[in-house]
Amino acid sequence: xxxxxxxxxxxxxxxxxxxxxxxxxxxxxxxxxxxxxxxxxxxxxxxxxxxxxxxxxxxxxxxxxxxxxxxxxxxxxxxxxxxxxxxxxxxxxxxxxxxxxxxxxxxxxxxxxxxxxxxxxxxxxxxxxxxxxxxxxxxxxxxxxxxxxxxxxxxxxxxxxxxxxxxxxxxxxxxxxxxxxxxxxxxxxxxxxxxxxxxxxxxxxxxxxxxxxxxxxxxxxxxxxxxxxxxxxxxxxxxxxxxxxxxxxxxxxxxxxxxxxxxxxxxxxxxxxxxxxxxxxxxxxxxxxxxxxxxxxxxxxxxxxxxxxxxxxxxxxxxxxxxxxxxxxxxxxxxxxxxxxxxxxxxxxxxxxxxxxxxxxxxxxxxxxxxxxxxxxxxxxxxxxxxxxxxxxxxxxxxxxxxxxxxxxxxxxxxxxxxxxxxxxxxxxxxxxxxxxxxxxxxxxxxxxxxxxxxxxxxxxxxxxxxxxxxxxxxxxxxxxxxxxxxxxxxxxxxxxxxxxxxxxxxxxxxxxxxxxxxxxxxxxxxxxxxxxxxxxxxxxxxxxxxxxxxxxxxxxx
Numbered sequence: 001x002x003x004x005x006x007x008x009x010x011x012x013x014x015x016x017x018x019x020x021x022x023x024x025x026x027x028x029x030x031x032x033x034x035x036x037x038x039x040x041x042x043x044x045x046x047x048x049x050x051x052x053x054x055x056x057x058x059x060x061x062x063x064x065x066x067x068x069x070x071x072x073x074x075x076x077x078x079x080x081x082x083x084x085x086x087x088x089x090x091x092x093x094x095x096x097x098x099x100x101x102x103x104x105x106x107x108x109x110x111x112x113x114x115x116x117x118x119x120x121x122x123x124x125x126x127x128x129x130x131x132x133x134x135x136x137x138x139x140x141x142x143x144x145x146x147x148x149x150x151x152x153x154x155x156x157x158x159x160x161x162x163x164x165x166x167x168x169x170x171x172x173x174x175x176x177x178x179x180x181x182x183x184x185x186x187x188x189x190x191x192x193x194x195x196x197x198x199x200x201x202x203x204x205x206x207x208x209x210x211x212x213x214x215x216x217x218x219x220x221x222x223x224x225x226x227x228x229x230x231x232x233x234x235x236x237x238x239x240x241x242x243x244x245x246x247x248x249x250x251x252x253x254x255x256x257x258x259x260x261x262x263x264x265x266x267x268x269x270x271x272x273x274x275x276x277x278x279x280x281x282x283x284x285x286x287x288x289x290x291x292x293x294x295x296x297x298x299x300x301x302x303x304x305x306x307x308x309x310x311x312x313x314x315x316x317x318x319x320x321x322x323x324x325x326x327x328x329x330x331x332x333x334x335x336x337x338x339x340x341x342x343x344x345x346x347x348x349x350x351x352x353x354x355x356x357x358x359x360x361x362x363x364x365x366x367x368x369x370x371x372x373x374x375x376x377x378x379x380x381x382x383x384x385x386x387x388x389x390x391x392x393x394x395x396x397x398x399x400x401x402x403x404x405x406x407x408x409x410x411x412x413x414x415x416x417x418x419x420x421x422x423x424x425x426x427x428x429x430x431x432x433x434x435x436x437x438x439x440x441x442x443x444x445x446x447x448x449x450x451x452x453x454x455x456x457x458x459x460x461x462x463x464x465x466x467x468x469x470x471x472x473x474x475x476x477x478x479x480x481x482x483x484x485x486x487x488x489x490x491x492x493x494x495x496x497x498x499x500x501x502x503x504x505x506x507x508x509x510x511x512x513x514x515x516x517x518x519x520x521x522x523x524x525x526x527x528x529x530x531x532x533x534x535x536x537x538x539x540x541x542x543x544x545x546x547x548x549x550x551x552x553x554x555x556x557x558x
Contacts, residue, residue: 332376
C-alpha cells in the first residue's frame with residue numbers, strides 16, 4: 001500500500017490537489033471543533049490544556065512521533081514542563097497550518113520550542129522572521145539567542161547578515177569583541193559586501209587596535225583572508241608589509257601582481273576578486289538576445305570591449321520570456337496577432353538545436369520567468385486580461401500552479417535572491433506599479449515589500465552584491481532587503497528600447513536602450529565608488545531583449 005500511495009503522490013493531478021485541500025480543510029475543522037481529539041497536553045505558565053490529534057503531530061515532527069511510540073505516549077494527557085502554554089499552542093497550530101503568529105517578543109521562545117520539538121519547518125520560518133526583523137530584535141539579541149540555542153542555521157544566517165552588512169557592523173561596538181575565528185569566517189566570504197578591498201583591511205585594523213597585545217599573533221590570520229592581489233603595490237608596501245608576520249604574504253602578492261609568469265609557482269589562498277568562487281569558476285561573459293522576432297545572439301568580447309554575433313534563431317512570434325537553464329535558452333509563452341501561447345521551447349546554446357518542453361497550464365505573454373532551486377516559475381503576464389496566476393515547472397511534476405500574486409501584473413520584472421523570488425513593478429490594467437512582492441517557496445506565500453520610489457514599466461532587474469537593482473527609462477533604484485527600503489541611483493540617459501541589467505565580474509552592467517552617442521544600444525557599468533555610470537563598447541544594433549552571464553567555454557564554437 002505504501003508503494004502505491006507514493007506513486008499516486010508523484011503523479012498528483014489537479015483533482016488530487018483539490019482532494020488534499022478538502023482533506024486539510026476537514027482536519028482543520030476537526031481541530032477548531034476539538035472533534036476526534038485523541039491526546040491532550042498539560043502545559044504551564046499559565047496552566048492550560050491543549051488538545052490535538054496524534055497522527056497530525058507525528059507527521060509534523062519526529063519528536064511527537066517518538067513520543068507517541070514511547071511508553072508515556074499512550075497516556076490521554078501528557079505533561080509538557082519546559083515550554084510556556086501560549087508558545088506551545090503556537091507550535092501546535094503550526095503543525096496543522098504550517099504557519100505561526102511570530103512577533104519580535106515571542107520569536108526567541110518560539111525558536112527554542114521549535115528546536116526542542118524538532119519542528120524544522122517551523123524553525124526555518126521563525127529564523128526567516130528573525131532575520132527580516134533583525135533591526136527590531138537587535139543583532140546583539142541574535143548573538144545571545146545563537147549562543148543559547150547553539151542553532152547552526154541561525155549561526156549561518158547571522159554570518160550571512162554580517163557579510164551583507166559588513167560596513168555597518170564593522171563600526172559597531174560588538175564587532176570589537178568578535179573572536180578571531182568568527183571574523184575569519186566573515187572575511188573569507190566571496191560575498192562580503194564591501195566597496196573595495198581596503199574596506200576589509202580598515203575593519204581588521206580597527207579590531208586589532210582595540211586590543212593589540214592580545215591580538216598580535218592573530219593579525220596575520222586575518223590579513224591572509226584579504227584578496228591581497230586586488231590591492232596595489234604601494235598599498236601593500238606601506239600598509240601590509242610593516243605588519244608583524246605579514247612579510248611573506250606581502251611578497252607573494254607583489255610577485256603575483258608584478259610577475260605574471262611566476263603565478264603557477266606562487267601558493268596563494270585567494271587570487272581572484274570577491275564574487276568569483278569555485279562554483280562559478282572560469283571566465284564568464286555576456287550573451288545578449290537582440291530583438292524578439294528572429295533574434296540574434298551577440299557575445300561580448302571583454303578583451304576588445306566589442307560585441308560579435310554568435311548565432312541567429314528563427315522565431316515568428318513575440319512577447320515570450322527567456323531564461324537560461326544549464327546550457328539552454330528557454331523561450332516561454334508569447335503571442336502572435338491575437339493568440340497567446342503556453343508553449344515552452346528549449347534552444348541548446350552549444351549545439352544550436354531546438355527541443356519542445358511541456359506546455360504551461362496558462363497561456364501567457366509579457367510575464368516574468370525565473371529559476372530558483374532548479375525550479376522554473378512563470379509569473380503573471382496577460383492573456384487578454386492581466387494575470388495573477390503563478391506556475392512552477394519541475395522535470396518530475398511538470399507545470400503546477402502555486403499561490404497567485406497579491407496583485408496581478410504584466411510587463412513586470414523578477415529576480416531571485418536569498419532563496420526568494422521578488423516581482424517588481426509592471427502594470428495592472430493600464431496603471432504602472434510601484435509595488436513589489438516577495439515569494440517564499442517554503443511556505444508558498446507572497447508578501448508585500450516596500451513600494452519603489454517611482455513606478456517602473458518593463459523594468460530590468462538584477463541581484464548584485466546582496467541588493468536588488470531596478471532600471472527603466474523612468475530611472476534606477478536599489479532595494480535593501482534587510483531594511484526593506486528603496487533608494488534612487490543616478491539615472492541612465494538612454495533612449496527607447498529594451499534594457500537588461502546583470503551582474504558580471506562583481507560589477508553591475510546595464511545593457512540596452514538607445515545610446516546617447518550613436519544609433520546603437522548603450523552598454524554601461526555602474527561605478528559604485530563614484531556613483532556614476534561608465535559607458536562601454538555599445539552593441540551594433542538596438543533592441544536588447546535579454547542578457548545572460550555564461551561561461552566563455554560554452555561559446556567556444558565562435
